[in-house]
Amino acid sequence: MVKETHLAKHRKEYSKSELSISDLPKNPIAGVKTWVDLAISEDVLEPTAMNLGTVNRSLEPNIRTVLLKDIIDEEFVFYTNYESRKGDEIKAFENVCLHFFWPELQKQIRIKGVASKVDSQLSDTYFDMRPKESRIGACISPQSKKIESREELIEKHEQMMKLDTIKRPKNWGGYKIKPHYIEFWQGRMNRVHDRIVFEKEDTDWINYRIAP
């Protein structure tokens, strides 16, 4: 018999909005931008945070959160360490998944696409915009690698704070995701949620509704 734990009993009804195909622009990238802008204007905690799903060479999936920093030429851009776990996995398989969830808006978006590195000039430009502390953070962290202690990072950080110029390390930069599938989800009453899918067919986007 299933026990009624507090987890099993925990549920929310969604009734904030509804979603039809006609509510979304023909180009779903514009739709994503509208929803991210809405999340920003509604002051949700991390409006640009998206989960990035990748798979490793053993076909084990991994997910972590990254921040959407730009949408350029219809591609979604984030920045990271190219030698991190995600960097290794993207090198092995460029097919990735992005996922936004804004509980306050009762909305989520799933994006499937292909990742590639952005131009190094763009990475330089974004790197130079970051506060000094964040630039140093990118330089000193061998992201996803085993380290002996936190102290060694703090020490490197303090040393680098003495420098006037912090240049972008070559192992740090942006990825852009070229989407071929974008799904918009709006929570509705009684779990009859709205789901609208856009799929790229040659150069056009087709759209259709799927079941919740």
Ligand SMILES: Cc1cc2nc3c(=O)[nH]c(=O)nc-3n(C[C@H](O)[C@H](O)[C@H](O)COP(=O)(O)O)c2cc1C
């Ligand atoms: C809200 C939030 C935003 C984050 N943004 C980034 C980001 O933009 N880039 C990044 O490399 N890591 C970011 N992180 C850290 C990643 O989630 C992750 O821990 C790190 O990138 C290492 O992942 P990996 O070992 O799978 O490569 C963020 C974490 C959180 C919680």
